[in-house]
Amino acid sequence: MRVYNTLNSKKEELSTLSPHKVKMYVCGPTTYNYIHLGNARPLVVFDVVRRYLAYRGYEVKYVQNFTDVDDKIINRAREEGDDALLLAERYIEEYFKDADALGIKRADVHPRVSEHIPEIIAAIQTLQEKGFAYEMEGDVYYRVRAFADYGKLSGRSLEDMLAGARVGVDERKENAADFALWKAARAGEPSWESPWGKGRPGWHIECSVMSTKYLGETLDIHGGGSDLIFPHHENEIAQAEALTGKPFVNYWMHNGFITVNNEKMSKSLGNFFILRDILAAYPADVVRFYLIATHYRSPLDFDDAKLEEARKALGxxxxxxxxxxxxxxxxxxxxxxxxxxxxxxxxxxxxxxxxxxxxxxxxxxxxxxxxxxxxxxxxxxxxxxxxxxxxxxxxxxxxxxxxxxxxxxxxxGIFVEKLRNEEAVVSKVLEIIAVLRQEARSEKNFALADNIRDFLKNLGVSMEDGENGSRLRYERSPQVEELMVYLLALRQELKTNKDYARADSIRDKLKEQGIILEDSREGARWKFADA
RNA sequence: GGGCGGGUGGCGAAGAGGCUAACGCUGUGGUCUGCAAAAUCACCAUUCACCGGUUCAAAUCCGGUCCCGCCCUCCA
Incomplete structure (x- = not known):
């Protein structure tokens, strides 16, 4: 089995730390909003990786974090006058709704930053003791110069980075590339006591701490979007390897982006599509199929036509x-x-x-x-x-x-049954049957009309004829299946009598309600249009 | 400026030295069928951005040119 490793830009034979076991960590979302399609790609991609490894006999331990302490969350909470941690918690719940819909298996552990503050503080202290970190007025920075291998994942040298780095350099830092491990608290932010005063963790340290806590000092596979290669994953390596002195990750896997009109879909560009909205229009398995029909490292351009094509192909x-x-x-x-x-x-x-x-x-x-x-x-x-x-x-x-x-x-994971509202479908089909009977009555086809009424009666549905059509009453809701069996049999009879107009009308009406009828030699079959 | 990745039929997308350049969508013709749909059978790139080179052999390797995207700032 071969895996493309970002660390050396090559496909390598997968050789795990323990035979038949894989320790895997994937960067999860910062929960300050619903996830968008771009966030969904790594979820699906690494879910497939995980399923496939399991299929091939590996026992996979899968960890995915939630960043629930972060600038974005704090800002959002401030805008909404909400508590930052509660807001994050709320979007974690929403995240699971989306992930479940897509058929993503839950990770073995879903650690959150807010629940690992002591471990993070301890890690920063150790880094400081080892000379990899320094404090400046309540902030703690990672000393990039101290880590000789810095840049090995993204393939750039510190010199390269300095050439480009000119955006908002904090003058107090020893080196422009130094990044925050701990940020001193500002008013109104969630904060925790620490040796450097009240504050909160920087973004990168959480992944180093939580991944090694649950998976050990060295992981087999670490995944994420390729925009995380630098600086996030580079920094994770710097932190973890400085802490343990051991290789942090053997295989780094990165998925390509989703683009819109060939531009990266991102929150900052504002060209993103909320997954929830897409799922309202397309079944989850279609979205899933769309996401894996292209190799995970290739870019993937998004538009409705692509989903439509995926729908047909999966259909x-x-x-x-x-x-x-x-x-x-x-x-x-x-x-x-x-x-x-x-x-x-x-x-x-x-x-x-x-x-x-x-x-x-x-x-x-x-x-x-x-x-x-x-x-x-x-x-x-x-x-x-x-x-x-x-x-x-x-x-x-x-x-x-x-x-x-x-x-x-x-x-x-592409053969997923869509959960649907049975009652809504039943009432639509009943409505069609009622209209059918009404038409039969007005044409004085009482044999057909009575046939329909008798059938419904057997299901416990009574039909009361009034001046303005018929009213349906029922104690228990009939099954879609039994209604369809009847409707199909009825239609077959119409066809035998060469009453094609009525037979076609039934087919058309069902289609309007999202149910497709197909005639075959053996009889007719039905299915949901969006299944 | 530095670091990556990419340009394959009408569209999407595999292929990374040697079988007819997968597969899907679309389109065309046939079968089936009351019709429609579904299914099925067949057809649809002598050619892989361009130019040169290596090789018995290149879409695949090397050099150059032209485009496109990403990262270097929060981002999956």
Whole structure:
């Protein structure tokens, strides 16, 4: 398994500290707002990395922090007249809603800065004792000159940096590149007692302290967006390695940015899209698919058309699941064995799984891996087109192929059922049925009208005809499934009677409500348009 | 100014010395179908920003040119 390591700009064979175990840390968000799409990329990317490592037999310990003490949070809280820590807490909760929707597995530990102040103070003290830090009027700075390897991650020398550094240099610092470990408290800010007086931690120290606390002095993998390479990760290395004298991280992984019109999506440019808004318009698995259909290190340009394309592509993959489920017949005994043509087919699918693994083994190339998933989808569809529903061999072959297909889909996390409001759907479908009956009545097609009323009655839905149409009352809400089964059967009857106008009208009305009907030789199937 | 990364069909996107340059979207034609959709079959880059070089062999390596993005300031 090979991993691209930012430390030396090469793909390297993954060799973990302990066999079959991975210690992994990913920089989490500063929680002063809802996360935007750019924040979502590393979440999804490293979630896939984590799932894939687990799939390959690694036991992964995954830590992701929350920066809940920071200038941004303090400013935001001040604007809103809120308490900084409470505000941060609130957005942590919102963060989890988004992450859960995207199918991101929770980290084993989600440490927060505010809960690690003593450890951070102790670390700064140690740095000071070792000569890597100095205090200036309640502020503590890291002495970059003292760390010989400074710049090894970002590939720049201290001299390079000084040439460019001219923005707001604090004259008190020994060196322009020195960065804050501890900031003296200003009025109205959250602060903690320390040997340097009241204050709070600088941004970079938290990650060094919390990652090593939960994962040990050396980590296998540390991930984050590539905008963190400098200065954040460079500083993390300087701090952690000065503290422990050991290598901090063996593999540094960085994801590329999301751009809008080829400009980086960022909070400061203001061209960002709140994930919550995107999720209101597109299912989470589509967003997830969009994010991993491109290699994680490549830039990814965002616009609606891209999501639309992802929706269609993923829809194709899901159709295969639907077709296979339709084909599956519980009444046919499955010997579990396949031979002949069926065996060849299953072997072909297994071969694509091998290709999938090869792609993912090569620096988590999910874009390439997805190609194998499409191949499998395609092969299953083709096989299905010729398969016999009553054939035990075909049943077994499809079952095995689909198992592989789902297995790979789950590694990527792209086959997620959308949670939906069942009641809302039911009332929409009921409405359609009611209108249908109304039309039948006005056309004096009482046989059909009564048929509908009887069906509803059996479900516990009563229909009371009044002057202005009919009123629906029901004690318990019927299932979408049973309504659809009925509606489809009814429509089939209409089709048999060549009443195409009415049959098409049903299809159109359902489509308006986000339900797609597709006729096939065996009958009709239905699905949600956004599933 | 310094440090990175990139330019592949109509679009998105893999490929990093040698199989017909994956895969998806779009488009075209056929099958299926009452129609639609879905599925299926077939077609759609002699060519990988440009110029030169290395090699039996280059989209892939080397040199140069032209564009584009990112970092050097909070940012995933």
């Amino acid at each position: 194709r993959l899901k159709t295969t699941l639907l077709l296979a489920a339709e084909f599956h017949d519980v009444n046919i005994a499955d010997s579990g064995e396949v031979k002949g043509k069926a065996l060849e087919f299953v072997e072909l699918i297994a071969d694509y799984r091998k290709q999938f693994i090869e792609a993912m083994d090569d620096d988590f190339n999910s874009a390439k891996a997805i190609a194998s998933v499409f191949e499998i989808s395609h092969r299953i569809n083709s096989y299905l087109a010729l398969a016999e529903r009553g054939d035990a061999l075909d049943q077994a072959a499809i079952k095995q192929a689909v198992a592989i297909y789902k297995e790979l889909g789950d590694v990527l």
